Amino acid sequence: MPILVMKFGGTSVATLDRIRRAAKRVGREVANGYDVIVIVSAMSGKTNELVGWVNETSQFYDAREYDAVVSSGENVTAGLMALTLQEMDVPARSWQGWQVPLLTNSAHGAARIEDIPPANILSKFAAGMKVAVVAGFQGVSPEGRITTLGRGGSDTTAVAFAAAFGAERCDIYTDVDGVYTTDPRISDKARKLDRIAFEEMLELASLGAKVLQTRSVELAMRFGVKLRVLSSFEEMDDNAGTLVCAEEDIVESKAVAGVAYSRDEAKMTLISVADRPGIAAAIFGPLADAGVNVDMIVQNIAEDGRTDMTFSCPIDQVARAEKAMTDAKTRGEINFHDLVADKDVAKVSVVGIGMRSHAGVAATMFKALRDEGINIKVITTSEIKISVLIDRKYMELAVQALHDAFELEKA
Ligand code: ASP
Ligand code: MG
Numbered sequence: 026m027p028i029l030v031m032k033f034g035g036t037s038v039a040t041l042d043r044i045r046r047a048a049k050r051v052g053r054e055v056a057n058g059y060d061v062i063v064i065v066s067a068m069s070g071k072t073n074e075l076v077g078w079v080n081e082t083s084q085f086y087d088a089r090e091y092d093a094v095v096s097s098g099e100n101v102t103a104g105l106m107a108l109t110l111q112e113m114d115v116p117a118r119s120w121q122g123w124q125v126p127l128l129t130n131s132a133h134g135a136a137r138i139e140d141i142p143p144a145n146i147l148s149k150f151a152a153g154m155k156v157a158v159v160a161g162f163q164g165v166s167p168e169g170r171i172t173t174l175g176r177g178g179s180d181t182t183a184v185a186f187a188a189a190f191g192a193e194r195c196d197i198y199t200d201v202d203g204v205y206t207t208d209p210r211i212s213d214k215a216r217k218l219d220r221i222a223f224e225e226m227l228e229l230a231s232l233g234a235k236v237l238q239t240r241s242v243e244l245a246m247r248f249g250v251k252l253r254v255l256s257s258f259e260e261m262d263d264n265a266g267t268l269v270c271a272e273e274d275i276v277e278s279k280a281v282a283g284v285a286y287s288r289d290e291a292k293m294t295l296i297s298v299a300d301r302p303g304i305a306a307a308i309f310g311p312l313a314d315a316g317v318n319v320d321m322i323v324q325n326i327a328e329d330g331r332t333d334m335t336f337s338c339p340i341d342q343v344a345r346a347e348k349a350m351t352d353a354k355t356r357g358e359i360n361f362h363d364l365v366a367d368k369d370v371a372k373v374s375v376v377g378i379g380m381r382s383h384a385g386v387a388a389t390m391f392k393a394l395r396d397e398g399i400n401i402k403v404i405t406t407s408e409i410k411i412s413v414l415i416d417r418k419y420m421e422l423a424v425q426a427l428h429d430a431f432e433l434e435k436a
Pocket of ligand 2: 177236
């Protein structure tokens with residue numbers, strides 16, 4: 026039997042009624058001839074509640090016990106989903122991560138999947154079981170302790186199962202009906218995409234599009250897992266949702282597939298640092314050690330042996346970055362006249378694999394921003410992405426202007 030992986034996110038299993046509706050979809054795929062692996066999240070809000078309880082109990086908590094607590098939400102939905110399927114006369118049972126087993130490393134709270142030996146589940150399928158309901162987000166460490174994969178990790182569980190079992194597809198059921206050209210809350214012209222390439226989705230996910238955990242997209246790309254994002258709230262036909270797939274499966278790509286944004290950015294500039302070999306290492310080494318996620322970097326042209334170095338990072342890491350820089354100055358590793366933080370910026374990006382073959386994308390982007398009178402503070406580019414840092418108050422306007430400029434409302 027071909028295998029299908031179906032993942033239901035927190036809102037899709039939020040109540041017993043929602044679980045019943047999800048189970049009906051699973052039943053339909055069983056009737057279509059699939060053996061189904063269902064991956065479930067915790068009921069929406071549950072994981073936040075569990076994390077809150079841990080924090081209230083212990084300030085510097087034992088990460089192994091954190092995982093023991095926060096993984097439990099998925100155990101509940103896995104059991105309830107299996108029961109619901111049984112009530113519908115679909116042979117099903119639940120599996121916790123350690124029972125599969127889903128083997129991870131020991132990085133509690135952010136564990137990485139090492140292996141998923143398929144033998145246990147396959148032997149149950151061979152014996153007539155139709156659905157394996159697996160608790161997402163959790164696994165077991167080499168020490169035999171429960172681990173979790175990081176927030177949003179059940180997407181990654183789903184993709185890993187699809188890869189390990191050679192599933193025909195991995196359907197991710199959520200509360201939106203697919204991946205959009207931009208956030209529909211910002212532009213009412215946002216359009217659902219029928220297909221998007223792995224690389225584009227990876228950029229959009231890491232830029233903060235919340236539909237899929239970034240690691241799940243990385244994994245899907247690496248193993249060529251066909252991913253479909255679709256809504257469990259609407260009745261949809263078989264081609265509904267958005268297919269995340271290899272570039273070759275996208276017939277013709279426009280230059281730009283989507284516009285993404287990140288609201289909580291900060292721009293930091295070290296004024297007048299020495300222009301000498303090793304200066305970038307002396308700056309970004311301590312920032313990395315301090316856990317600052319540096320994104321964009323710009324080094325100005327030097328004058329009289331001095332230069333300015335600008336970088337961006339998440340706004341809540343500004344204090345940490347400032348401390349790392351002043352400490353490095355105190356240790357005599359770097360010298361600078363001033364450190365200026367601008368906390369009123371946002372990042373707006375256009376993403377598309379079509380950029381590789383279409384010329385003039387940057388020009389179109391900059392013209393659209395100019396026409397709205399929006400000043401660009403920092404620019405970075407990659408093969409399939411152009412990002413700009415602008416004043417936060419223009420973020421929505423910029424997203425809308427770029428969506429119009431690249432005519433993303435048109436298919
Ligand atoms: N329940 C976990 C979370 O909220 C994992 C997931 O749903 O993906 O992060
Ligand atoms: Mg999620």
